[in-house]
Amino acid sequence: VGPEALLLWKSKSTFTSFGVFFLQMGWGDLGAFGEPSKETPNLDQMASEGMLFLDFYTANPLCSPSRAALLTGRLPVRNGFYTTNAHARNAYTPQDIVGGISDSELLLPELLKKAGYINKIIGKWHLGHRPQFHPLKHGFDEWFGSPNCHFGPFDNRALPNIPVYRDWEMIGRYYEDFKIDLKTGEANLTQIYLQEALDFISKQQASQQPFFLYWAIDATHAPVYASKQFLGTSQRGLYGDAVREIDDSIGKILKHLQKLGISENTFVFFTSDNGAALISAPKQGGSNGRFLCGKQTTFEGGMREPAIAWWPGHIPAGGVSHQLGNVMDLFTTSLSLAGLQPPGDRQIDGIDLLPAILQGKLIDRPIFYYRGNEMMAVRVGLYKAHYWTWSNSWEEYSKGIDFCPGQNVSGVTTHTQEEHTTLPLLFHLGRDPGEKYPLSFASDEYQRAMERISVIVQQHKATMVPGEPQLNVCDKAVMNWSPPGCEKLGKCLKPPKSDPKKCFWPH
């Protein structure tokens, strides 16, 4: 998990697109979404100049699968970013994961390349760190960032420190060459990522080369960090400092586009890969506003995301949309902006949001809430039906791991996996955005809504062809021991013997 961005630009033609796909910033972390400290003036201004999406979702309550979904336009259960080791488990790409993004998946940058785009990812990739999963093998032309989260520091014996790449090769490791002070929370990484973005944009503008920039920074992911000049500047503590720095950076990127005169052909989208991690709150976790629970769960707090579209001169300023949106739509929408068709040989879950963004249309479509291999819930219109409920196990909860701190809705935030497939729990998200009051099973409203929802779910399940699960096997031998380029730096480490095992996913 970590924040990210999308940027797509075509000179002299119609656009650039730049989507900030933000790690773990919750729905309630922006002033425009009601954060009581209101410390995001740049994002709030982005919203007032662009369009705010109030009903926008990620494809998964966890980082890697959401990122894979964004770049493939497909649900994780289709693109392989899930596990079948146990029922309904969140899985991602830690260092010992063997899998990653399959060559058979078509990623957005691969497709944009055909239309002449130069594609760059800045920040966390998270779709697999083994050589075959390298982003430059999957359509990106440039990369500055890391394959995994900035966890650490590690001892380089049991665990190697996470490498930072420039393009094909590593140029150092976190905590060694790229410092993060866990005591003070100081790290200047966001400033480095900002400069990378500004330089890339300048270069592309100078060469009149259309581009796609995916800015996937992760300062708001625990361990949270901020640069010195932002430390202590927020009412919200270190997490707020990180948010302020990200907000400031996005303001600078947007101003840079304006200064270069390309803002009117640059489509920019800001969103997040999962809800705020309430387990890290209050010091290292954000806010999901009034929504239930957070990251790891399929309640609204886990999957409803802040979202802003910005494209001066095209998107009406100050617009607000209730279009049900999903990060997967950024795949289809970007292709549409580039004049490309989505691949016809596979199921694409993302839709083209341009009619919603440019003409204020509302496109009827469901939102599916998956946890691993299970469809936990579905939203149709204002109704959300839970087919399964689970926060986490009693065992984990009793150890203090709480995905819903201070919240407890009887029969909803359950600590055992509760099946409701024959009689789903139904909520009206307009009257009850906090998912506290299930509708009466006997009510006409329940009957009417479920009739509609059941057809959609039946069709979804009947046509679902799950992909080969990529997140089942773990092996310490595949960790970032000797990434390409390590020799030049004298940073190659000796891997242990291969010992593949089923990964353990506790929730």
Added chain:
Amino acid sequence: VGPEALLLWKSKSTFTSFGVFFLQMGWGDLGAFGEPSKETPNLDQMASEGMLFLDFYTANPLCSPSRAALLTGRLPVRNGFYTTNAHARNAYTPQDIVGGISDSELLLPELLKKAGYINKIIGKWHLGHRPQFHPLKHGFDEWFGSPNCHFGPFDNRALPNIPVYRDWEMIGRYYEDFKIDLKTGEANLTQIYLQEALDFISKQQASQQPFFLYWAIDATHAPVYASKQFLGTSQRGLYGDAVREIDDSIGKILKHLQKLGISENTFVFFTSDNGAALISAPKQGGSNGRFLCGKQTTFEGGMREPAIAWWPGHIPAGGVSHQLGNVMDLFTTSLSLAGLQPPGDRQIDGIDLLPAILQGKLIDRPIFYYRGNEMMAVRVGLYKAHYWTWSNSWEEYSKGIDFCPGQNVSGVTTHTQEEHTTLPLLFHLGRDPGEKYPLSFASDEYQRAMERISVIVQQHKATMVPGEPQLNVCDKAVMNWSPPGCEKLGKCLKPPKSDPKKCFWPH
């Protein structure tokens, strides 16, 4: 409880003031404060043209005491709007209350009169319904509305229906002459209150007479209602319909001021008398955003309120203030606008907010959270110390009366009155606006903050002279049996024998 408004205008001079003091609209009910349906375009525009207060409080988590505090500038424990029948109990003015606003209290309209203002209250008075408490005996020149909440319908035998007054006399009763359809939620009362406001403003403008308008409507108080044209228009159900109608009405009032050319000398303030009543949710209750609990409690959800100041040409558009504010400040601020001094013979708790509103200054002052006769908590800067915690009793809770539905913070949302006076529970509201994570008693931060807070609390308690409690005695004989004017309407009812008793306040 019921929404209200303040309007103060001085022709050719500096201003009018118009404060919407809104019944039970929670902090999270406005789009500008992050309500996910974003259905308050007029209030949001009011905020974008004026100043948003993010840290604004009411003086009590219940209606009558808050209204008494607004109009006197004094805490309820000083102005008598509290009970000593039991410890830390919320009390208000039901029909059988014997007490009301004392003649010894000086109300804002009484003082403004001396500066030539014409004062009108539209909506719910709630400071006592017996003859000596009539608003026209306490400084108002005009009244259209009711002395109590629009509960009912009653049978006129055990309980009389609530009268609606025009000035000195009743002109009908709720459910009889002023219809509220509990089945459909239809009532056109907000439209009537709106027309009253527009007519009053036109009249005052025509006669160049400065005025103070207190618009205290209560459509969002259960039983919630809306006019036919607003029914079914909200994503949020009937409560949302009521909010939309109020939002629309406020938009019309502001436009009316602009059309008459007096907006630049009209000071308008919008706020609420208590947090959203979560016991009435989801159908009849609003949202307190991410704050803890609601009406009846001294957690943030019970007392932090949406607040907007509007005064075109004077208040910088789009401003946001973190000034700790309180409804009592509207008393002092309005006097300041009128060039009047607050009374010097008594303790006034409200401060003049003009430096915060006009010059962006931050005035250091504490916020006290009272429940009846007890100071439950205090906020100083970003710290809030709870000296007592209580949601409600186990007995009530077990009957399904829940002031914190879906929320449960161990040791905080307690169902017994927990005393923490020797070691208060301390929260940092910037990092933890939801009051979920008490600071460690052993931390330096706790020590430093409590040193400062203790001095403030000590001084507050040492100088506190409680007023004579007005909400101790109840008597069925004092109900609205025969209000003035009932003879003309044939609506006089026979009161039962007087039988004064201690009122019972369960929470």
